[in-house]
Amino acid sequence: MLGKQKNKRRRSLYLLLGIGACIFLMVQCSSSKRDSDSGDLTYIPYQPQPFTLQESDRFVKMQIPADNPLTEQGITLGRQLFFDPILSADSTQSCASCHQPDKAFTDGLSKSKGVHKLEGRRSAMSLVNVGYFYKGLFWDGRVPSLEAQALIPVEDSLEMGNTWEVVEKRLRQHPDYPSLFRQAFGSTCTDSIDRFLVAKAIAQYERTLVSYNAPYDQVMRGEAVFTVAEKRGFDIFFDASSSLPVSECGHCHLDPLFTNLDFLNNGIQKVGTLDNFPDKGRGAITGVYYDNGQFRVPSLRNIELTAPYMHDGRFKTLEAVIDHYASGGHFAENLNPNVRKLHLSARDKADLIAFLRTLTDTSGRIVPVLENPL
Numbered sequence: 001m002l003g004k005q006k007n008k009r010r011r012s013l014y015l016l017l018g019i020g021a022c023i024f025l026m027v028q029c030s031s032s033k034r035d036s037d038s039g040d041l042t043y044i045p046y047q048p049q050p051f052t053l054q055e056s057d058r059f060v061k062m063q064i065p066a067d068n069p070l071t072e073q074g075i076t077l078g079r080q081l082f083f084d085p086i087l088s089a090d091s092t093q094s095c096a097s098c099h100q101p102d103k104a105f106t107d108g109l110s111k112s113k114g115v116h117k118l119e120g121r122r123s124a125m126s127l128v129n130v131g132y133f134y135k136g137l138f139w140d141g142r143v144p145s146l147e148a149q150a151l152i153p154v155e156d157s158l159e160m161g162n163t164w165e166v167v168e169k170r171l172r173q174h175p176d177y178p179s180l181f182r183q184a185f186g187s188t189c190t191d192s193i194d195r196f197l198v199a200k201a202i203a204q205y206e207r208t209l210v211s212y213n214a215p216y217d218q219v220m221r222g223e224a225v226f227t228v229a230e231k232r233g234f235d236i237f238f239d240a241s242s243s244l245p246v247s248e249c250g251h252c253h254l255d256p257l258f259t260n261l262d263f264l265n266n267g268i269q270k271v272g273t274l275d276n277f278p279d280k281g282r283g284a285i286t287g288v289y290y291d292n293g294q295f296r297v298p299s300l301r302n303i304e305l306t307a308p309y310m311h312d313g314r315f316k317t318l319e320a321v322i323d324h325y326a327s328g329g330h331f332a333e334n335l336n337p338n339v340r341k342l343h344l345s346a347r348d349k350a351d352l353i354a355f356l357r358t359l360t361d362t363s364g365r366i367v368p369v370l371e372n373p374l
């Protein structure tokens, strides 16, 4: 009895909310009609086509939020927004200015440059397989989701230097975008185009940036074989042969993503105490002293394309990276014990790099989404 009454009350509440929402939308559309004549979008069909992401069965399946499923139309819109400088204050910078497809979505700089050529704090991160990075985005893991991340660069003064109010206005008045938002999200009028839909579309596009068809993957699937040098490099990387020296790399850069997504100190920075890191990384987010100088272990997929290396871009080449690890790095209280002096010959180092190059995915599989649509 009681349950039934509760249901009834709930149903009338929903009805009221529904009517309220309708009136709200009608008012919204009619007000924008007065402004621009293009408020109503309901004449454009809304028939989103679900998009099935092709994934590697060696990866744990991507978790896609229930309120932002992948659709053809959402991805198309997200890709357009990603490459469009309309998001930045002076219309010079798009997401792709710093995340360039041919550099595995990085920019080739130690520290990224934003609008007005202002230098940022850190090196741009590759977006390949970013849909699988669940333990927090950015070098310090401070953002929980791609939807939340996509809201940030627009208003970052060192990146796009804009405000969302300006971007929303530009998109609502644009000749093409309102129709794309209608097709992707069913927006009924231009005024309902907002930053949250922009972020959702970009996040959908980013989830399609998957890479699992590098020469390495072909070897793992039994479709190709390593060269002698690559195989030696593989064995050294994963400490897999008792007749070769160990490198400890595989503890942190795990197969198949080549990261364990943890926040660790790999000893690149010389400091007196943990308070002295010029960039405290994870510690600045958690406030925990021991986390200072810890950064998220980056994936090594496509590493050949993403120089310079580390959060501050301090190493220009893979040779310099290997020399760093071989030296054992700088000691600190929280230096991970897997970073320690290695006994690698010149040949071992060269073979490690030969192996790392097998992680470069130039296959056609990610090419259709890599193209700049503009």
Ligand code: HEC
Pocket (backbone or CB within 6 Å): 082, 087, 093, 094, 095, 096, 097, 098, 099, 112, 113, 114, 115, 120, 121, 122, 123, 124, 125, 126, 127, 130, 133, 136, 137, 138, 139, 140, 146, 149, 150, 153, 154, 158, 159, 160, 202, 206
């Ligand atoms: C001025 C250069 C620049 C622009 C423009 C830019 N980014 Fe970035 N991006 C970076 C840098 C630098 C980082 C690392 C920042 C940090 O760790 O604090 C980053 C990190 C990211 C990450 C985190 C990746 C990971 O593995 O955790 C995502 C996702 C991302 N950017 C997406 C975008 C999107 C979407 C846009 C456009 C809306 C954009 N970026 C615009 C430079 C840029």
Ligand code: HEC
Pocket (backbone or CB within 6 Å): 247, 248, 249, 250, 251, 252, 253, 263, 264, 265, 266, 268, 295, 296, 297, 298, 299, 300, 303, 306, 308, 309, 310, 311, 312, 321, 322, 325, 326, 336, 337, 338, 339, 352
């Ligand atoms: C203790 C865990 C750990 C071990 C062991 C380790 N790494 Fe790393 N690696 C990291 C972390 C953390 C970073 C990012 C550090 C930063 O930017 O401050 C990183 C960064 C890198 C980068 C730069 C990636 C980029 O996108 O800039 C390369 C290349 C790399 N490691 C290769 C290796 C190789 C090769 C080995 C073995 C010789 C190895 N790593 C061993 C944790 C580790």
